[in-house]
Amino acid sequence: MPIRLHESLTRTPRELKPAQPDGVFRFYNCGPTVYAPAHIGNFRSFVVNDVIRRLLDLEFPGKVKHVRNLTDVDDKTIKRAQDEQRPLADVTKQWTDKFHADCAALNCLPPHVEPTATGHIREQVDMIDVLMKKGNAYRAADGSVYFKVSSFDDYGKLSRVKERELQAGTALSHKSQAADADEKEDVSDFALWKAHKTEDGANSWDSPWGRGRPGWHIECSAMSKKHLGETIDLHTGGVDLLFPHHENEIAQSQCCNGATFAHHWYHSEHLLVDGRKMSKSLGNLYTLDDLKAKGFSPMALRYALLASHPRKQQNFTLDSLHAAESALKTLRAFRAALGTQSGDAVLEPILAALRDDLNTPGALGALFTLVNRGPAGVDAAAFDRVMFALGLDLNAAAPKAEIPxxxxxxxxxxxxxxxxxxxxxxxxxxxxxxxxxxxxxxxxxxxxxxxxxx
RNA sequence: GGCGCGGUAGCCAAGUGGUAAGGCCGAGCUCUGCAAAAGCUCUAUCGGCGGUUCGAUUCCGCCCCGCGCCUCCA
Structure with a gap:
């Protein structure tokens, strides 16, 4: 049974399979901006992508190339470095290390390549250069370079938002217009290269258009191209990236390369807290450390994140962590009862649910249906395969509290x-x-x- | 205003045109000095109103409610 996954362009499930003759599945997942600890909303996305990665590993053993970037230069990272009067690289190293530690605690497999924006300045400049030459980009008076949205007919196909509609109506669009109106030819145009400003401090690079730094979107286009080629099989991220980030990536990459950028787009939904999106700007966030301080294990968080369908908003509660902790306890006891026995009980429905558009709650339901029937006849290795797919490490320490x-x-x-x-x-x-x-x-x-x- | 998602038991959450998986919590029973663990049992008619249908929670329409994106954002 093939893996079927919802595709954001067509809004319909489609089979995941490598398109190129070498049989390698090319998978790009938008990674974090490393300027602060990631919150558990971020980790929902990374855990969901980890399950995709694991399913791909099972489906195409040894033929999966998984790339996830680190955004290590942008407004937020630079601001943090300037505020703390530290070199940018120091700050991003600190938060990259933290991100890696949290991912490991959540049992996420590391991607095969984890490129950084600052490590790919040349690739980004080269791409912008092509876009300039092809007439898809222009240099503004201050030395910034913008992508000309009107030069790409398919713009808005992914998000189904036409540029005209972006300008219509609300106060919000007036605000953003005001911010950039001086340099852009059109409000919908977006930055490929940002001219150096005094508040950027020492953080700038040379380019044919003057000193500055890359815009946010171009890094994914450049790094995806370098590590996976012009056309990839799957590109993923949170729904908030759908517009404008992914829309812009498509525009840049396709105009530059003249090839389809990604065959398949997938977006996971947001984690909510108190019914609102968890985000750094709203301040209603939990980090993994916050939850650990409350006595919960990282594995419980992983379980709780998998307990909702990845394409549905999930309202996070501490209660769900209690439930997860109890469920994991049951699974640990069940696994222990299995020992090294072999058997022929049918575990396929569990993996089938995962392959059916990543139905993680369906898979957990099928898992417990099996568990409730008892360990007799259950093959230990098959069970372990299921745990691998879900990424549930039953050997990970249960939460331990200091005993006074x-x-x-x-x-x-x-x-x-x-x-x-x-x-x-x-x-x-x-x-x-x-x-x-x-x-x-x-x-x-x-x-x-x-x-x-x- | 444009685009999109959701409303299923106390909480969380799948799913299906033919009377609804699973987890947590709770209750009862068995077992046990007590407690826990373990085992057994119990707990919903699917936001509202219409329509299609032999039959709808599942399809269609309208309404109500909640959320997201359109601005940095997983």
Missing amino acids: SDIADRAKQRWEAKLGKDWAKADALRKDLAARGWSMLDRKDGYTLEPVKR
Whole structure:
């Protein structure tokens, strides 16, 4: 059964398969801007893409090339560096490292290539140069270079937004018009190269049009071309990237290369908090560290993120993390019961749900239907394959809390009381522990302390 | 204003033209000094109103409500 995935251009599911004769599947996923810790809304997108990557690995073993960029030069990274009076590279290194650590904790496979914008200035300049020569771009008086949207007939095909409509109506568009009106020929035009400004500090590069830095969109076009070629099989990102980012990428790449940029576009939906989009600008965000501080494991977050369909908005709650933690516990126990046994129970519905437009909640449903039937007949290796596809690492540590010494002491006393069959004292201590937020789980040979579930 | 998405049990969440997976929580029972774990059982007619149909939660229309994009953004 092939992998079918919703395609944003046609809005219909389509099979994923390599288009080129070498059989390599070319996959580009828009990565983070490294100027601050990524929030869990960002990670929804990366976790979803990780499942795509894993399905592709299973489908086309050894023939997947996965590229995910790091945006390490833009307004935000530069501002952060200037504010902190540090070199740009220092700042982006710090947040790149943090991003990698969080991805690892969430069990996301690293992409095969992780190019940076600053590492591909020449490639970007070269592309802009071609666009200038072909008449798709123009240099403004200040040395900035803009893409001329009117030169590309297909502009707006992905987002189905015509340039005229962008100008119509709202106060918002007036605002953006005012911001750039002095340099652009048309409000819809977007920057390919931004002329150096004083607030950019030392962060500028030479170009045929003067010192400056690349616009945001061109990096993906250039890096995708360099590492995957002119035409790729799949390009993904969050819905917010659909317009203008991906629309602009298509315009640049296709005008420059004269070839289809991407066969397949896929966009995952947003994570909401309190019914609103989680975003850095709204400030309603959680980072992975925030959740870890509340005692949740990264794997629980991964599970919770997979519990909703990737193309539906998901309203994130701490409650979903409790549910995830419990579900993972069940899965760990089930896996342990499997040992190394082989069997012929049918696990296919789980993977089939994933291959059917990434129906992760459907897959989890099918998984628990299986789990509820018990471990008999379930093949351990097949089960592990399913866990691989979902990226659920059942060996990852369950959340552990520091046990205060007074709690440990009380627990020890209770255990001794229990061994002495002093039930009244044992029960009193259990109650006392509970009041202090700890539950004591007895085993035959000892006990475990856990924070009380709430 | 333009483009788009969604409204399914207490919470989360799949799905289907023929009376609705799964997770969490909760309740009851079994087991067990107690608690936990484990096992069993129980909990919805799918936003509203019309239409099509033998039959709609699933298709169509209208309405109500929520959200996203159109500006940096996963």
